[in-house]
Amino acid sequence: MILIGQYDSPFVRRVGVALTLYDIPFEHRPWSTFGDADRIRPYNPLTRVPTLVLADGDVVVDSHAILDYIDGLVLPELRMFPIAEPARHRAIKVAALAMGMAEKAVSLFYERQLHKDVSALWDDRCRAQIGGVLDVLEADRAARTTDFWFGDRIGHADIAVAAALGHLNASHAGLFDMAAFPALKAHAERLEALPAFRRIYQPFIAPA
Numbered sequence: 710m711i712l713i714g715q716y717d718s719p720f721v722r723r724v725g726v727a728l729t730l731y732d733i734p735f736e737h738r739p740w741s742t743f744g745d746a747d748r749i750r751p752y753n754p755l756t757r758v759p760t761l762v763l764a765d766g767d768v769v770v771d772s773h774a775i776l777d778y779i780d781g782l783v784l785p786e787l788r789m790f791p792i793a794e795p796a797r798h799r800a801i802k803v804a805a806l807a808m809g810m811a812e813k814a815v816s817l818f819y820e821r822q823l824h825k826d827v828s829a830l831w832d833d834r835c836r837a838q839i840g841g842v843l844d845v846l847e848a849d850r851a852a853r854t855t856d857f858w859f860g861d862r863i864g865h866a867d868i869a870v871a872a873a874l875g876h877l878n879a880s881h882a883g884l885f886d887m888a889a890f891p892a893l894k895a896h897a898e899r900l901e902a903l904p905a906f907r908r909i910y911q912p913f914i915a916p917a
C-alpha cells in the first residue's frame with residue numbers, strides 16, 4: 710500500500726505511526742497538497758492527505774477511515790482502538806477531539822497564510838476552539854497516572870494527541886504556552902521519544 714502525504718501533517722503522521730507500530734509495510738509518497746495537487750488528484754478528488762492507495766488500486770481517504778481499514782488488517786487483540794464498549798467510544802472521543810483540534814489549527818494557519826485580510830472572527834473562533842480542546846484534554850490526561858492514556862499500551866488516542874500537539878506547536882509556535890498544559894506536554898514528550906515517532910517525522914513546512 711502507498712501512503713500519500715507529508716509527515717508534518719498530523720493526520721498523515723498518525724497513519725504512518727500506526728502502520729509502523731503494526732509493522733505493516735507501506736510505501737510513502739511525501740506529496741504536498743498544494744505543490745503536488747496534480748499528483749494527488751487522480752487518487753483523491755479532494756486533493757487532501759492522508760490518502761491511502763491499496764494494492765488493488767482502491768483508495769481510502771481520511772485518517773479515521775484509514776485507521777479503521779488498517780485495524781482490520783491486524784489481530785483484534787493488537788488493534789489500537791479498543792473493540793469493546795465503553796472503552797471504544799471513550800478512546801475514539803479523545804482521538805476525535807485531538808484531530809478536530811488539529812483541523813482547527815490547519816484552518817487557522819490557512820486563514821493567516823492565504824488571506825490578505827485575516828478574519829478576526831475566524832481567528833478568534835479557531836483559537837478558542839483549540840484552547841477549549843487543550844483544556845479538556847489536559848484535565849483528562851492529568852487525572853490519569855498510566856504511561857498511556859488508557860493504560861500501559863499505546864493506542865490511536867495517544868498517537869492522535871501527540872501528533873496534533875506536535876503540529877500545533879510547529880505551525881503556530883508560541884500561540885499556546887505548553888507550560889500551562891503539563892500533562893499534555895509530558896504525554897507528547899513520551900510519545901515523541903518512541904522510535905516510531907522519531908522515524909515518522911518531518912519538520913513543519915508551510916504549504917506553498
Ligand SMILES: N[C@@H](CCC(=O)N[C@@H](CS)C(=O)NCC(=O)O)C(=O)O
Pocket residue numbers: 717718719720742755756757758759770771772773808812815
Ligand atoms: N479529516 C481529515 C483532515 C485531513 C486534512 O485536513 N489534511 C490537510 C493536510 S494537514 C489537507 O489535506 N489540506 C488540504 C486541503 O484541505 O485542501 C483527516 O483526518 O484525514
